[in-house]
Amino acid sequence: MKVLVIGGGNMGLTYSQGMAKSSLLNRKKLMIYDTSTEKQESLKDDGLFDVYDDLERCLPDADIVFIAVKPYHCDELFPKMKPMLNYQQIFVSLMAGVTIGKIQEDLGVKKVVRTMPNLPAKVGLGVTSYTESEEVTRVELLMVRNLLDTTGESIRVKNENFINASTGISGSGPAYVFYFMQSMLAAAKKMGFSDNDSKVLVSMTFEGAVKLFNESDITPLKWMDRVASKGGTTRAALDSMKDNNVEKLIEEAAYAAFDRAVELGEE
Numbered sequence: 297m298k299v300l301v302i303g304g305g306n307m308g309l310t311y312s313q314g315m316a317k318s319s320l321l322n323r324k325k326l327m328i329y330d331t332s333t334e335k336q337e338s339l340k341d342d343g344l345f346d347v348y349d350d351l352e353r354c355l356p357d358a359d360i361v362f363i364a365v366k367p368y369h370c371d372e373l374f375p376k377m378k379p380m381l382n383y384q385q386i387f388v389s390l391m392a393g394v395t396i397g398k399i400q401e402d403l404g405v406k407k408v409v410r411t412m413p414n415l416p417a418k419v420g421l422g423v424t425s426y427t428e429s430e431e432v433t434r435v436e437l438l439m440v441r442n443l444l445d446t447t448g449e450s451i452r453v454k455n456e457n458f459i460n461a462s463t464g465i466s467g468s469g470p471a472y473v474f475y476f477m478q479s480m481l482a483a484a485k486k487m488g489f490s491d492n493d494s495k496v497l498v499s500m501t502f503e504g505a506v507k508l509f510n511e512s513d514i515t516p517l518k519w520m521d522r523v524a525s526k527g528g529t530t531r532a533a534l535d536s537m538k539d540n541n542v543e544k545l546i547e548e549a550a551y552a553a554f555d556r557a558v559e560l561g562e563e
C-alpha cells in the first residue's frame with residue numbers, strides 16, 4: 297500500500313509524521329507532494345518520506361491519497377489531479393467544509409473519506425472523525441482508519457452532518473480549552489501568582505482532571521459532586537458558573553462553530 301499526502305503544511309505534515317513513525321508504512325511507501333519549494337526542502341530535511349515536486353511522478357502510484365491543502369487550493373489542484381487518477385484509488389480529505397459530493401464530482405472519483413482532524417494530532421493525541429462514500433469497502437475503511445489512528449484516535453460518524461458537528465466539539469474544541477486555561481491563568485496572576493507558578497497550577501489542574509476522568513467511569517457531573525461539598529469553596533465557584541449560565545454559553549459557542557462549518561460547506 298502506497299500513500300501520498302498532498303500538501304505538507306500543518307496538517308499534512310502532522311499526519312505524514314504519524315504514519316511515518318508507525319509500523320504501518322516504511323519510507324518508500326509514504327510520499328508527500330507540495331508546491332512550495334521552501335516546504336519541499338524542509339520536508340526533505342525531515343528524512344521520513346519521499347518528497348515530490350511533480351504530481352505526475354507520485355499520484356498515479358498512490359493507493360491512498362490524503363488531501364491536506366486549504367479548501368481554496370482545490371480549484372487549482374483538482375483539475376491537475378483529474379487526468380492522472382484511477383477508480384481504485386481512495387481519497388482521504390482533511391479539508392474543512394469540502395463535501396464528499398464535491399470531491400467526487402470535481403475529481404471524477406467514487407471512493408472518498410472525509411475527515412475532521414484536530415490540533416492535538418501534533419502530539420499523537422488527536423481525534424479524527426470520519427465518514428465515507430458508499431463505494432469505500434470495509435477493508436479499505438479499516439486501512440484508512442489505521443492510518444488516521446497514527447495521530448491519536450478516530451471516530452467513524454454516520455454522515456457529513458456529524459463531521460460538521462464534530463467541528464463544533466473536537467475540531468474547534470482545543471481553542472475552547474485554551475480559552476478556559478487563559479481565563480484561569482489571568483485569575484491566578486490577578487491573585488498574585490508568578491507567571492511560572494500560574495502555568496504550573498493551571499496546566500497540572502487540566503492534565504490531572506483529564507487523567508482522573510479517563511481512568512474512571514465517573515461522569516464529570518459526579519466528579520463535580522465529589523469535590524464540591526455543601527458550603528465549601530468549590531461549590532461557591534460552581535454556583536457562580538451556574539448563576540452566570542456558563543454551560544449554556546459553552547453550548548452556544550459549540551453550535552456557532554457547527555453552524556459555521558455548515559455555512560462553509562455551502563459557500
Ligand SMILES: NC(=O)c1ccc[n+]([C@@H]2O[C@H](COP(=O)([O-])OP(=O)(O)OC[C@H]3O[C@@H](n4cnc5c(N)ncnc54)[C@H](OP(=O)(O)O)[C@@H]3O)[C@@H](O)[C@H]2O)c1
Nearest residue numbers: 303305306307330331332364365366367369373390391392
Ligand atoms: N490546522 C488545523 O488545525 C486544521 C484543523 C482541521 C482541519 N484542517 C484542514 O487541513 C487542511 C490543511 O490545513 P493546514 O493548516 O495544514 O494548511 P497549510 O499549513 O497552509 O498547508 C497546506 C500546504 O499545501 C501547499 N499547497 C498549496 N497548494 C497546493 C497544491 N496545489 N498542491 C500541493 N500543495 C499545495 C501549501 O503551500 P503554500 O504555503 O505555498 O500555499 C502548504 O504547504 C485545510 O483544508 C484545513 O481546512 C486544519
